[in-house]
Amino acid sequence: MPEQQTTVEVPSNPWGIPARLQLLNEEAQLQHDDKFSPYVEDIDRETLQQVYRTMMLTRRFDDEATALQRQGQLALWAPCKGQEAAQVGSAFATRPEDFIFPSYREHGVAISRGIDPGELLALFRGVNTCGWKPQDHNFQAYTLVLAAQVPHATGYAMGLNFDADFGNERDPNSDEKPAVLAYFGDGSSTEGEVHESMVFAASYNAPVLFFVQNNQWAISVPFSTQSRVPIATRAAGYGFEGLRVDGNDILAVVAATRYALEKIRAGEGPVLIEAETYRLGAHTTADDPTKYRTNEELESRTLHEPIGRLEKYLRAQGTPDSFFEELMAEVKEYGASVRNSALNLQNPRFEDFFERVYASAHPLVQEEAQWFQEYQEGFEEQN
Amino acid sequence: MTTEMNEAPAVETLTMAKAINRALRDAMSESNKVVLMGEDIGKLGGVFRVTEGLSAEFGEKRVMDSPLGEAGIIGTSIGLAMKGYRPVPEIQFDGFVFPAFNQITSQLSKMHGRTGKNFEVPVTIRIPFGGVIGSVEHHSESPEALFAHTPGLRVVTASSPHDAYWGLRKSIESPDPVIFFEPKRRYWMKGAVNFGHTNFDPFTAEVVRAGKDLTIATYGALVPVALAAAQAAQEGGYSVEVIDLRSISPLDVETVAESVNKTGRLVIAHEAPTFGGMGGELSASITERCFYSLEAPVLRVGGFHMPYPVAKVEEEYVPGIDRILEAIERSFTY
Numbered sequence: 014m015p016e017q018q019t020t021v022e023v024p025s026n027p028w029g030i031p032a033r034l035q036l037l038n039e040e041a042q043l044q045h046d047d048k049f050s051p052y053v054e055d056i057d058r059e060t061l062q063q064v065y066r067t068m069m070l071t072r073r074f075d076d077e078a079t080a081l082q083r084q085g086q087l088a089l090w091a092p093c094k095g096q097e098a099a100q101v102g103s104a105f106a107t108r109p110e111d112f113i114f115p116s117y118r119e120h121g122v123a124i125s126r127g128i129d130p131g132e133l134l135a136l137f138r139g140v141n142t143c144g145w146k147p148q149d150h151n152f153q154a155y156t157l158v159l160a161a162q163v164p165h166a167t168g169y170a171m172g173l174n175f176d177a178d179f180g181n182e183r184d185p186n187s188d189e190k191p192a193v194l195a196y197f198g199d200g201s202s203t204e205g206e207v208h209e210s211m212v213f214a215a216s217y218n219a220p221v222l223f224f225v226q227n228n229q230w231a232i233s234v235p236f237s238t239q240s241r242v243p244i245a246t247r248a249a250g251y252g253f254e255g256l257r258v259d260g261n262d263i264l265a266v267v268a269a270t271r272y273a274l275e276k277i278r279a280g281e282g283p284v285l286i287e288a289e290t291y292r293l294g295a296h297t298t299a300d301d302p303t304k305y306r307t308n309e310e311l312e313s314r315t316l317h318e319p320i321g322r323l324e325k326y327l328r329a330q331g332t333p334d335s336f337f338e339e340l341m342a343e344v345k346e347y348g349a350s351v352r353n354s355a356l357n358l359q360n361p362r363f364e365d366f367f368e369r370v371y372a373s374a375h376p377l378v379q380e381e382a383q384w385f386q387e388y389q390e391g392f393e394e395q396n
Numbered sequence: 397m398t399t400e401m402n403e404a405p406a407v408e409t410l411t412m413a414k415a416i417n418r419a420l421r422d423a424m425s426e427s428n429k430v431v432l433m434g435e436d437i438g439k440l441g442g443v444f445r446v447t448e449g450l451s452a453e454f455g456e457k458r459v460m461d462s463p464l465g466e467a468g469i470i471g472t473s474i475g476l477a478m479k480g481y482r483p484v485p486e487i488q489f490d491g492f493v494f495p496a497f498n499q500i501t502s503q504l505s506k507m508h509g510r511t512g513k514n515f516e517v518p519v520t521i522r523i524p525f526g527g528v529i530g531s532v533e534h535h536s537e538s539p540e541a542l543f544a545h546t547p548g549l550r551v552v553t554a555s556s557p558h559d560a561y562w563g564l565r566k567s568i569e570s571p572d573p574v575i576f577f578e579p580k581r582r583y584w585m586k587g588a589v590n591f592g593h594t595n596f597d598p599f600t601a602e603v604v605r606a607g608k609d610l611t612i613a614t615y616g617a618l619v620p621v622a623l624a625a626a627q628a629a630q631e632g633g634y635s636v637e638v639i640d641l642r643s644i645s646p647l648d649v650e651t652v653a654e655s656v657n658k659t660g661r662l663v664i665a666h667e668a669p670t671f672g673g674m675g676g677e678l679s680a681s682i683t684e685r686c687f688y689s690l691e692a693p694v695l696r697v698g699g700f701h702m703p704y705p706v707a708k709v710e711e712e713y714v715p716g717i718d719r720i721l722e723a724i725e726r727s728f729t730y
Contacts, residue, residue: 161471164467165472168475180428
């Protein structure tokens, strides 16, 4: 007699994939979410216009930089086109005292933190490794070894906890609790350092936000090769909250980031946000995306890019044409200033690089610097 | 300072492990920015008990039993240093440092320069190194040349409890990252520690035995071996000078050059494989500086070009008194 068949209940979401948050849909219509909508209720039209302005400046900056590279004025450029909502939105939700560890494509975050175009282009023009003073903007140098900055962010956040524990606060009278943000991408999410960072952050309850921009492509390798589930799903495995948002929806990004930072400041540990977006440009100017992705994919993704969606919403909310016209004029002027700032960057002195290696005197470096100086002077004497 | 001297004896006899423990304790007492991190360094006191008692004294937050991940230990140490702390992470064994190699060589070493000198990263990484403790693979290696080859790092060793105490104290005080290699087979060796030696410079070499016919330059666990070889050579009629290099980066070439200009002969000994090792670097530097003083080519005594072997044959691999004596004899054939 055959055994009676039992019905196995297959859970609809066996891995606990977080729901995707969207507050402004592809048609620029508001969506309500009981938990997250309150986090953007205070944002009026004027504020959103300012956010839109920063996104437009970022887009123009990015286009100018791509052009400058094509003209041979930059060694390389990593475009952020299409990721403006994820970057400007998350930066908008931060406070100045929060410390940010970027990867190398976070131009919208950098611009939001007040970094000048020239400072930002210094790395890519080959005149400096970091064009700004990180402490002035609480924005660390770009990191090009993927994911290497993520444990730094975690350690910095552990230090913020120690400041409180050991009585080393910068300002003991302030209630402000800074947080740390670590930006990385879908490709980086595979690196072991991300895993170790999440373990350490959880074990030490570090006030750090892991902000992943999933732009679907790690140079030529699609996201499906990095993970079978959205990256936000992984947070549960480390014992903290993971949020998954439409990264091209400015409101969802702001709401999720504000929610996460509020939680982190309250001492409720790390949070992971995965902003699902799309890299409309090449990985870098050395890349040729036509070799690995189709025009159809690019066209359909372009329809859902973030700036057009926000413009549509703002127009529906009554933002006058004059705002957009004035902004276009400003953006054009800004583009010219980006070009000028790149071309006006001073070339560095090679000799200065001897002084950067160590913070205290190192006899070998001193000896080599001395030798080089004498070597150079030898040519001058001959002339 | 004089009152402190009166309270505690200025000189104490300690094992190297205890001297290192004391250095950590004194550094932590002086500044609450000094924090320790590593695998099993808390309640257990580390696999060599070097951090014994520190967790009880300073609490679990300043003596962190970290999760098991070397890249995480060094990576978070970098972040802590950027926040103003002076982390002293421990890598449990030399052969376990490689998961953290990226963080050390591409991040820690470059952070000061690549941020335009805006961040100092005073991280001191303690690593027990070297062999002859009868252990299993990956527990007896000497990877110092890999780090010395990386600009931005300082690499320091010690051969005595005194040098271990002060070497570590000064490494922690350094604004630069330091890899502090502790010769693990000497952890239980006793010696006098002079706590008044506050102007100790860990980045210099020291002549530990004077001689006039030949110079041996070495460091770490081989210093006592070289001294024994020098003593044996004395009986054969050779007067041998022994230099403890102490610092691998910077390398105190001046002290060695001064000695070689006097003796005319140099033997360099280390446990690490000879090919691509510190001996080659020092040999080239001395040849450049002392060419007309040299009576013989600079000779190297080191590990062979093979992974560190199993315990039953490790003493064939690591230079001992006889292999150093053979090199001394060979030098005098020129």
